[in-house]
Amino acid sequence: TLEQEADREEALLTAIELYEGSLERHPTFPRLYDYLSRAYHRIGLERLSVEHRRKAIELYEKWFQWEFKYGRARYALDLAKNYYLEGDYESAFWQVRNAKRWGENPDSLEVMKRALFNADPSLSAKWDREEVKAIESANTTTPNE
Structure with missing residues (x-):
C-alpha cells in the first residue's frame, strides 16, 4: 500500500x-x-x-x-558484490574464490556465482578449473624430512 x-x-x-x-x-x-x-x-x-x-x-x-582476519570471508563476498555492480566480473570472480577459500558458507556464494556465470559464461568453466586446482593443491603434500 x-x-x-x-x-x-x-x-x-x-x-x-x-x-x-x-x-x-x-x-x-x-x-x-x-x-x-x-x-x-x-x-x-x-x-x-x-x-x-x-x-x-x-x-x-x-x-x-x-x-x-576478522570477517575476511564475508568481506570478500561483499567486495565481490561491489565489483559485480561495477561490471568488473573478473575481480568479482576472484573475490568469490577468496570467500570460498576463507570458509564462507557455500549457500551464501551460490547467488553471486550464478550472477557472475550469467554475466560472463566463461567464468563457469574457469570456476571448474580453479576447483580442480584447489583439490590437486590440497592433495599435494611436501614431506617433512
Missing part, C-alpha cells in the same frame, strides 16, 4: 542518516560505505551510490592489505 511504501522510505532515510553519522565516527569502515551505497541506490541517488560503492571497494582492498 501507499502507506507501507511511505513507511519504508522513511525507515530508509532514517537508516541513511544513521549510517552517515556512523561514517563520520568510523571513516575507514568499508561496510558503512557499502550500506550507504545500497541505500542511496534504493532511493534513486545513483551518483552517491556509485561514489560510495567505489569508496567501499577501495577500503575493502586496503582492509585485505592490512591482513586482518
Whole structure:
C-alpha cells in the first residue's frame, strides 16, 4: 500500500542518516560505505551510490592489505558484490574464490556465482578449473624430512 511504501522510505532515510553519522565516527569502515551505497541506490541517488560503492571497494582492498582476519570471508563476498555492480566480473570472480577459500558458507556464494556465470559464461568453466586446482593443491603434500 501507499502507506507501507511511505513507511519504508522513511525507515530508509532514517537508516541513511544513521549510517552517515556512523561514517563520520568510523571513516575507514568499508561496510558503512557499502550500506550507504545500497541505500542511496534504493532511493534513486545513483551518483552517491556509485561514489560510495567505489569508496567501499577501495577500503575493502586496503582492509585485505592490512591482513586482518576478522570477517575476511564475508568481506570478500561483499567486495565481490561491489565489483559485480561495477561490471568488473573478473575481480568479482576472484573475490568469490577468496570467500570460498576463507570458509564462507557455500549457500551464501551460490547467488553471486550464478550472477557472475550469467554475466560472463566463461567464468563457469574457469570456476571448474580453479576447483580442480584447489583439490590437486590440497592433495599435494611436501614431506617433512
